[in-house]
Amino acid sequence: MSIRTKVFKNMYQDSVSLMQISAHISKLAGIEQASVVMGTSTNLAQLRDAALDDGCTAGPNDLVIAVRGEISACDGALVIAQERLNSKPEESSGDGVRPPPLASLEMAVEQQTAPNLALISVPGDYAAAEAIKALRLGMSVMLFSDNVSLAHERAIKTLAAEKKLLVMGPDCGTAIINGLPLGFANVVRRGAIGVVAASGTGLQEVTCRIDQLGAGISQALGTGGHDLHESIGGISMLYGLDALSADPDTHVIVLISKPPAPAVAEKILARARAAGKPVVVNFLGARAEDMNVPGITPAYTLADAASFAVALLSGSELPASVAEVSTPDAGRLHDYSRTLRPMRRFIRGVFAGGTFCYESQLLCRQRGFAASSNTPVASNSKLEDIWHSTGHTLVDMGDDDFTRGRPHPMIDPTLRNQRIHAELNDPQTAVVLFDLVLGYGASTEPARELLELIEHARLQAAGKDLPVLISHVCGTEADPQVRSRQVDTLREAGVLVAGCNAQAALWASHVAHLQAQK
Incomplete structure (x- = not known):
């Protein structure tokens, strides 16, 4: 080599x-x-x-x-x-003329007609300075860059608050502004539900589910994962909440985050109560008693947040939570379990979306299955060797430990697919649980690449049992990858495809429960 x-x-x-x-x-x-x-x-x-x-x-x-x-x-x-x-990008106009590259934000402001949003994707050491320049030029900021310190994030967002501007990020990978997908976003219909999320894949799941349920998105704003940290104070989420409250095109608001610092949560929930519109709050893993706030509709899962918002928009009764509904495919899961040897006992989750890994850990834990992870929830344990699973294991392949020197698995799923193959070959694996995330920037045919891997595993098994494969596909029919095409490809390969991430995790838990009884 x-x-x-x-x-x-x-x-x-x-x-x-x-x-x-x-x-x-x-x-x-x-x-x-x-x-x-x-x-x-x-x-x-x-x-x-x-x-x-x-x-x-x-x-x-x-x-x-x-x-x-x-x-x-x-x-x-x-x-x-x-x-x-x-290589030159495809021309959007037929005149063959490409505008010259601009050397600074100042030049962009001079040549554009009143620009009001800057998308910044530069190395983290330089991101704060560029964000501050954009704010001083009167532009809100989507800060795609990561590796920005909390101190710099606080300084950026404090300046934004003074200027009544929005900062999405740092490390904000997804947003939809006036119908335009930014970063790793999906193509969803326009509508009257606004979303503010501290999670990129959480925002994708909720906006896609809303689209699948027939409603649409007014605005989807990212905050970055550290916005609800005590030292930041939820500045961006509060701004987004106020902006959607004042937006005449937004009739229902959804807030998504891992549990904020207590003082920050109290401030956000108080502001949400005063929004004058229905607000659905999904703080993943928050205690039920902390969410029992009058005027707020708490959602336990990402899928619940979407379905509750659609119900509130239409004035219909709230549907049951995904976590409370009995497994609709219980019979099929029993049939799959019957083919598994008793030694196959463990759930192995391999995720491209960090929030999907987080939510799945919570749901599996609720069903009695403690797991190890490279990004464990509070009640789970840290995986000793991130490259090898032991017992129930759910890994976030998009975490920095796996992406150093490599593309994110949403862009290039090769390393994630290799991990799935390893779990398929482990004689103790009962279920391989995974996600496929579609949208702009994501792999063009993620299911097709997996199909070859699964067929290879079947040939290696030579007639012996293989683990149950359970997946969920986060995307829409309008995405470049076309959700139904990816779902059909997976099903043709024998994969059970759930309607949402929470349902997939519950199915996996059901199979593990059946195996534990053998």
């Missing part, structure tokens, strides 16, 4: 584009691993950790391509990556 790197001086592209190029060249024959990143000190350290460093020198304004594999394959991969870096 050989390592090859190439440095492009003073070339910048956003992180999503670089991850997509990384994913493309990683799949080339003869390539073991590849990464395309900006040459920040953090990224260079991650290349060293991933054994992708051949001693190249690069600065933070430089772009680095690093590949490991067969010598000829590495040379070819560098050429292909450079071609993709230099």
Whole structure:
């Protein structure tokens, strides 16, 4: 194996584009691993950790391509990556004219007609400064960048509050503004339900479920995962809540987060009560007594948050919680369990969405199955070796431990699929539980890639039993991947496809319960 790197001086592209190029060249024959990143000190350290460093020198304004594999394959991969870096995007107009790149936010403001939103995706060391520049120029900010300190986040959001502007992020990967999907968002119909979420995949699940139930989204605002930390105080969620309260096109509001700091939760719930509109609150894992607030509709799961919001919009009775409904496919799950040997006892969850992993842990725990995880909920244990499962294990493959030097599994599911294959081959696995997340930026055919893996596992099993495969697909019919096409592909491969993440976790728990009784 050989390592090859190439440095492009003073070339910048956003992180999503670089991850997509990384994913493309990683799949080339003869390539073991590849990464395309900006040459920040953090990224260079991650290349060293991933054994992708051949001693190249690069600065933070430089772009680095690093590949490991067969010598000829590495040379070819560098050429292909450079071609993709230099390729022109499809023209939106027919005149063939591309606007010249702008060197600063100030130039953008000069050349645009009253821009009011800046999407910032630069290395975290520089993100705070760019966000502050945008705010001072009168623009709200979607800060896609991560690795921004709490102190810098507080400074950014304090300035935004003073200027009555919104900051989504840091580490905000998803939003829908005036019907336009930003980041890892899905194509959903316009409507009268507004969402403010501290979770990207949580926002995706709720907006997609609302679309599937026939309603639509007015605005979907991300806050970043640390907004409800005590030191930040929920500044962005409070701003978003107030904005949706004043928006005549929003009739119902949904708030999504992991449990906030108590003082922050109290402030948000008090503001929600005064919104003058129905508000559904899903603080994943919050105690029921903490959510028993007059004027607020608490939701235990992400799917509940969507269905409750649609019911409130139509003035109909609230449906039962997903967690309270008996398993509709109990008979089929019993049939699957009968084919499993008694030694198959454990749930193995492999997730691209961090919030899906979190919610699944909560639901499995509620059903009596404590699990290990690289991102454990409060009552679960930390996985000792993130690369190997023991007992019930649910892993978030999108966590930093797995994505250093690699694209996120929503963009390139290769590493996640390898983990699924390993769990299929473990004789103690009863259920492999996983998600497929669709939308802009995500893998173009995630189910098809899994199909080959599943067929290979069946051939290896040579007629012996395989674990039950249970999945849920987060997406819509209007997404580039087309949700029904992905669902059909999975079902053809023998995968049980649930209607939502919570239902998939409950199905997995049901199979594990049946196995424990053998």
